Amino acid sequence: MSLQPIKLYGHANGPNPWKVALLLSELGVPHEIDFMQMTEVKKEPYILKNPNGRLPTIEDPNTGIVLWESGAILEYLVETYDKERKFSFEPGTHEYFHTKQWLHFQMSGQGPYFGQAVWFSLYHPEKIESARVRYINEIRRVSEVLNTALAGREWLVGGKFTYADVAFITWFGVIPWITGDEIDMEKDLPNLYAWLQRMKARPAIAETLKRKEEINAKESK
Template sequence: MASLKPITVHGHDSSANPWKVVMILEELGLPYNHIFVNIATIKDEPYTKLNPNGRVPTIEDPNTGITLWESGAIIEYLVETYDKEHKISSTSFPAKFHEKQFLHFQMSGQGPYYGQYAWFTRFHPEKVESAISRYEEQMFRVVGVLDKILEDKQYLVGDKISYADISFIAWESTARMVFADKIDRFKGFKNYDAWYERIAARPSVKKVFQLRADAMAKSSH
């Protein structure tokens, strides 16, 4: 990987989705630069020339010339382009499709429900109890689904870690940090909690946790 030029990641210190991309970059040992986008101007040019949706993350890969947004698409791109040794991906049927299945479940289930729960508990101008209850219920429904799947299993697909596992960790670590009052409920899902701790202990993931903590501490000053 020494000959590769750094991939630019446009992200934000407190947003989970860019950090899940960074975890994949770290797992694959790819060089990258992480640029934090100003949320005040994220819906304006020049950033919207890269990402018309005005969200993070977006990547620019000078090695292939591609600009790409949507974290799930970015993860699939990085794995298909750079994981030649299949460190965190599979080539066999049906495992390679099950990995995609769980990545899509993260994008359609975990991310939106966790994000909406955070919005209605922390940022929405009015307290809407029905919305808070709805998204808390759905957040833990997703956890329950994964907890059942992980019974007697170390990883989501097969007997090795994959990008499918890693894709859930940024949001889960965010929830445990932001919703400390819910930590006992998260830990009550024993299979899920053991799996989370297993992935969180990986050197690459621990490094990203520290990078994020440092970035958030810096932005608070």
């Protein structure tokens, strides 16, 4: 049975929509991205789909579901489209719960703290150095947790690449953008750095990240 494309509502620069796009690409599920302006997400018709007024949201014509929150979307995608469990594990196993554990860490730790670091580094109308430093230090802390966990292993759970690994990729792209040379990932976080390079070398990941860069370059003109 051929699948209809999933519609992914996103933003050209937004890490959360792109992490959904990365998993869709790895799963080989057809999809199209509706790139929205931030002025559109707080009003109708978008808030009728996502009352939180944030990105991403998906509409899946194959099942009829509309779903928001990127972590929930990743879980939905593997439960619906990863029947061979290439990127997930059998429900009830330790690995099944450990994969959820890392996804929740990404959602509660990496995303919010990295996002606040971006805000206080680039967008807050007042320069509050103490706030910027706090969130840069949180970037270091979250990164060190992962660097320690990845010692002696290639992937976070069960010796294979999963949706938990995918979830972390895009937010790490903000580090050189907002910290310059304050954080040297290759030198100070070698396990984390090698893990990111392994993921970026995967064909589906590489192709999607290249598409992201091209769209970002187009949007910035």
